[in-house]
Amino acid sequence: MSRIGVFVCHCGENIARMVDVTRVAEETAKLPGVAVSVDYRYMCSDPGQNMIKEAIREHKLDGVVVAACSPQMHEPTFRAAVVEGGLNPYLCEMANIREHCSWVHTDKELATQKAIDLVRIMVEKVGKNQELFPIKVPVTKRALVIGGGIAGIQAALDIASGGHEVVLVEREPSIGGNMARLSETFPTLDCSQCILTPRMVEVDRDPRITLYTYAEVEEVGGFVGNFKVKIRQKAKSVIADLCNGCGDCWNKCPQKKIPSEFDAGLGYRTAIYVPFPQAVPNTPVIDRERCTKFLKDKCGICEKVCTLNAIDYTMEDEIIEVEVGAIVVATGYDLFSVGKDQPNEQWTGYGEYNYDAYPDVIDGIQFERLLSASGPTQGEIRRPSDGKEPKSVVFIACVGSRDPEKGLEYCSKICCMYIAKHAMLYKHKVHDGQPYVFYMDIRAGGKNYEEFVRRAIEEDGVLYIRGRVSKIYKDGEQLVVVGADTLSDSQVQVRADLVVLATAIVPHRDAYELAQKIGFGCGSQGFFSEAHPKLRPVETNTAGIYLAGACQAPKDIPDAVAQAGAAASKVQLLFSSDELEREPIIASVNEATCVHCRNCIRVCPYSAITDKEIKDKKGNLIKMVAEVNEGLCLGCGACVAACPSKSIQLAGFNDEQVFAEITALGSG
Amino acid sequence: MSDETKTEDKPAAAEKEWQPRIIAFVCNWCTYAGADLAGTSRMVYEPHVRIIKLPCSGRIDVSFIIKAFEQGADGVMVSGCHPGDCHYTAGNYHARRRFGGFRDLLEFCGFDMRRVVFSWVSAAEGKKWADLVNEAVAKIRELGPFKEYQKLLAEDIWRKEETNSDRETG
Numbered sequence: 124m125s126r127i128g129v130f131v132c133h134c135g136e137n138i139a140r141m142v143d144v145t146r147v148a149e150e151t152a153k154l155p156g157v158a159v160s161v162d163y164r165y166m167c168s169d170p171g172q173n174m175i176k177e178a179i180r181e182h183k184l185d186g187v188v189v190a191a192c193s194p195q196m197h198e199p200t201f202r203a204a205v206v207e208g209g210l211n212p213y214l215c216e217m218a219n220i221r222e223h224c225s226w227v228h229t230d231k232e233l234a235t236q237k238a239i240d241l242v243r244i245m246v247e248k249v250g251k252n253q254e255l256f257p258i259k260v261p262v263t264k265r266a267l268v269i270g271g272g273i274a275g276i277q278a279a280l281d282i283a284s285g286g287h288e289v290v291l292v293e294r295e296p297s298i299g300g301n302m303a304r305l306s307e308t309f310p311t312l313d314c315s316q317c318i319l320t321p322r323m324v325e326v327d328r329d330p331r332i333t334l335y336t337y338a339e340v341e342e343v344g345g346f347v348g349n350f351k352v353k354i355r356q357k358a359k360s361v362i363a364d365l366c367n368g369c370g371d372c373w374n375k376c377p378q379k380k381i382p383s384e385f386d387a388g389l390g391y392r393t394a395i396y397v398p399f400p401q402a403v404p405n406t407p408v409i410d411r412e413r414c415t416k417f418l419k420d421k422c423g424i425c426e427k428v429c430t431l432n433a434i435d436y437t438m439e440d441e442i443i444e445v446e447v448g449a450i451v452v453a454t455g456y457d458l459f460s461v462g463k464d465q466p467n468e469q470w471t472g473y474g475e476y477n478y479d480a481y482p483d484v485i486d487g488i489q490f491e492r493l494l495s496a497s498g499p500t501q502g503e504i505r506r507p508s509d510g511k512e513p514k515s516v517v518f519i520a521c522v523g524s525r526d527p528e529k530g531l532e533y534c535s536k537i538c539c540m541y542i543a544k545h546a547m548l549y550k551h552k553v554h555d556g557q558p559y560v561f562y563m564d565i566r567a568g569g570k571n572y573e574e575f576v577r578r579a580i581e582e583d584g585v586l587y588i589r590g591r592v593s594k595i596y597k598d599g600e601q602l603v604v605v606g607a608d609t610l611s612d613s614q615v616q617v618r619a620d621l622v623v624l625a626t627a628i629v630p631h632r633d634a635y636e637l638a639q640k641i642g643f644g645c646g647s648q649g650f651f652s653e654a655h656p657k658l659r660p661v662e663t664n665t666a667g668i669y670l671a672g673a674c675q676a677p678k679d680i681p682d683a684v685a686q687a688g689a690a691a692s693k694v695q696l697l698f699s700s701d702e703l704e705r706e707p708i709i710a711s712v713n714e715a716t717c718v719h720c721r722n723c724i725r726v727c728p729y730s731a732i733t734d735k736e737i738k739d740k741k742g743n744l745i746k747m748v749a750e751v752n753e754g755l756c757l758g759c760g761a762c763v764a765a766c767p768s769k770s771i772q773l774a775g776f777n778d779e780q781v782f783a784e785i786t787a788l789g790s791g
Numbered sequence: 792m793s794d795e796t797k798t799e800d801k802p803a804a805a806e807k808e809w810q811p812r813i814i815a816f817v818c819n820w821c822t823y824a825g826a827d828l829a830g831t832s833r834m835v836y837e838p839h840v841r842i843i844k845l846p847c848s849g850r851i852d853v854s855f856i857i858k859a860f861e862q863g864a865d866g867v868m869v870s871g872c873h874p875g876d877c878h879y880t881a882g883n884y885h886a887r888r889r890f891g892g893f894r895d896l897l898e899f900c901g902f903d904m905r906r907v908v909f910s911w912v913s914a915a916e917g918k919k920w921a922d923l924v925n926e927a928v929a930k931i932r933e934l935g936p937f938k939e940y941q942k943l944l945a946e947d948i949w950r951k952e953e954t955n956s957d958r959e960t961g
């Protein structure tokens with residue numbers, strides 16, 4: 124028989140006015156297992172707490188019920204008091220007879236009966252409570268950042284400045300991401316490279332940051348504070364420690380006509396290459412699918428010209444294992460494809476724009492490359508087909524965005540701004556040219572954004588036409604853009620030398636795969652899901668994994684940087700103590716009865732349950748069961764209700780406890 | 792002051808008069824907090840509901856409902872966060888799906904599903920909680936005490952099921 128103490132609080136008059144507290148104490152004293160039951164004016168006061176502590180010692184209590192206010196209010200207070208009295212904090216429960224009773228009822232008799240019931244529920248529960256101990260997990264104070272765009276760079280630098288080690292993994296040969304491809308940036312028109320490259324160099328120099336480029340995350344195991352990561356370092360075929368980036372190899376490489384990914388197909392690169400001149404690191408890689416040495420075992424020129432003997436054709440992929448405590452995912456975005464290579468068969472629209480067929484129909488990133496001083500045209504606006512300067516350019520907004528019929532539902536957020544920028548920069552370069560913009564409406568919410576768009580219209584004479592474009596066809600050397608002008612309610616045709624499509628921003632092409640691999644949520648559009656849309660915008664549902672930049676939603680640079688800073692500070696918060704202490708309200712599996720139906724695995728919102736093999740001494744598989752990872756479980760209990768064999772239980776809320784609570788109401 | 796007089800002559804009356812017994816299973820993060828808010832806002836409502844707190848509506852097992860009726864409850868309330876607001880993101884969806892599936896089964900077993908009230912109450916909806924309780928109590932008063940469960944136990948439940956399925960096939 125348990126020895127439970129019941130402490131009924133008057134809360135001054137707050138409870139006592141409507142609940143006969145003396146009767147509550149008297150009635151509950153009669154309950155089996157109750158050793159002592161008293162009432163007192165203010166249980167939460169020092170004398171009230173001392174009363175509890177003394178009673179624990181005097182009556183050798185093994186459970187405490189405080190009937191008072193809401194546990195949201197004083198549960199920590201009473202649990203602390205109970206600990207001082209020598210009991211485990213989880214052997215103390217509160218019956219809420221104020222918020223749920225005296226404050227909301229006007230019939231003293233019925234309120235008193237209810238209060239007695241509420242205490243009875245908790246007496247029965249406490250009788251079944253067990254001692255629970257906070258779960259402590261050590262924290263590895265090293266962070267993994269995946270993706271080296273501006274968001275990943277910012278996060279890595281911030282975490283490193285906080286004094287922690289960072290492993291930054293970028294799949295391309297250089298960090299920089301999409302920002303490195305931009306010319307000048309709205310709304311200030313500062314040169315993208317000029318503000319980005321110093322930060323890239325900082326990453327390279329910071330001794331606390333280990334940078335893996337041309338690398339990918341292969342596997343992530345473990346949980347918050349204790350992730351185990353496998354990174355695949357793809358073979359660069361160049362020994363980074365020897366190479367000094369002189370460029371003799373790529374200058375001599377005979378494979379000169381490979382479309383440059385960095386220039387979005389508008390320029391060329393060699394088979395041994397750095398994606399762009401300011402690349403960090405500036406060690407080249409050999410594209411083995413394009414290199415003659417690998418394809419035909421001929422050439423070998425780079426090896427011959429390299430005076431530092433840095434070329435190594437025999438280099439192999441390497442798997443690097445690191446342990447980290449936190450992960451920041453910053454894999455950025457891709458552009459919605461309106462070409463042949465539709466990333467998703469559900470998107471089939473925009474064939475009428477002939478992006479595939481006409482070289483002079485390009486996308487926004489391609490236009491950035493034309494604008495860029497280090498781009499394929501050295502910043503001169505030349506159209507891809509014949510290299511002529513276009514005198515009339517049409518920019519089309521929302522290609523793929525806000526169009527659930529043919530593309531995606533959402534607004535890509537940044538296109539309105541970069542279109543204004545494109546039109547403006549074009550006008551700055553081609554003074555006698557005419558930019559046109561077809562748009563649905565202009566979304567320029569942001570500091571100095573609306574002013575920026577106004578400037579494009581008013582000072583640079585960009586012609587904005589409100590309406591959609593129905594088709595683009597070729598007429599001689601020019602393109603004819605057919606669209607609607609919904610303001611004048613008429614059909615319009617614009618003759619253009621170049622058409623730029625503001626295609627939708629979509630998640631990086633293998634974002635979903637990565638989310639699966641690491642184990643966190645991905646929304647229906649493929650952008651990574653934050654834990655709470657308002658209150659936890661940089662955390663994922665999986666403890667210890669954070670988001671930064673355009674991988675979470677379309678974002679411009681200031682937003683991406685802000686989120687990266689926030690993610691970095693979350694990581695530092697996590698690293699501020701050596702151990703994580705977690706509430707022990709977590710689930711556990713009874714392996715003897717688990718039938719491995721995997722229901723629990725399916726319902727757990729935190730992927731906290733995994734399969735476990737049980738083997739005999741010889742290593743033969745006896746059976747499979749479910750296993751809860753203590754570091755990941757947040758104690759929602761969904762698995763418990765889903766388990767058909769009642770093999771999984773939630774500490775603090777197991778079936779026995781809840782049934783006892785229900786039965787408490789039946790016995791009276 | 793009529794309240795006070797009512798309170799005073801209640802004891803004798805209350806002992807005789809039948810009062811509805813309703814058990815509410817609520818999640819900690821929304822409905823429990825909503826009920827707290829009803830308290831801090833001093834919203835008066837009927838005193839017949841006894842709350843049993845669980846971490847999330849996803850933890851609420853159908854067997855809790857059956858157990859509650861077995862223990863003599865006349866009604867049961869089940870309440871959690873609004874869809875999309877679950878503290879654990881999806882517990883309330885699991886709960887909804889589960890109860891959707893079990894509803895027919897419970898009905899088939901002889902439980903009067905009018906006695907089970909499902910709802911979403913957010914931490915900001917003190918008023919909604921008070922209203923829901925009042926509605927539930929009014930409904931249960933109308934339906935009267937739930938005696939069928941005891942009857943179900945007394946009768947041979949298996950035979951009853953047989954006759955039921957006989958009836959269906961026949």
Ligand SMILES: Cc1cc2nc3c(=O)[nH]c(=O)nc-3n(C[C@H](O)[C@H](O)[C@H](O)COP(=O)(O)OP(=O)(O)OC[C@H]3O[C@@H](n4cnc5c(N)ncnc54)[C@H](O)[C@@H]3O)c2cc1C
Nearest residue numbers: 270272273274294300301308309455456487672673679680
């Ligand atoms: C045409 C155009 C013009 C723009 N102009 C402006 C402007 O003027 N001003 C402005 O503020 N914003 C502008 N933007 C937006 C800007 O490009 C983004 O805000 C910014 O680049 C987002 O940075 P990020 O780091 O989140 O993503 P990204 O720049 O996309 O970087 C992501 C990085 O992660 C890497 N990566 C992806 N997957 C993996 C993986 N699995 N493993 C390892 N690495 C991976 C990628 O290779 C990439 O380097 C423009 C965008 C477009 C399309």
Ligand code: SF4
Nearest residue numbers: 727756757759760762
């Ligand atoms: S209690 Fe919730 S979080 Fe924990 S294992 Fe079960 S379903 Fe997952």
Ligand code: SF4
Nearest residue numbers: 717718720721723766
């Ligand atoms: S739901 Fe229950 S029986 Fe099924 S795998 Fe999980 S613990 Fe095992």
Ligand code: FES
Nearest residue numbers: 818847871872877
């Ligand atoms: S926490 Fe309220 S329903 Fe899940």
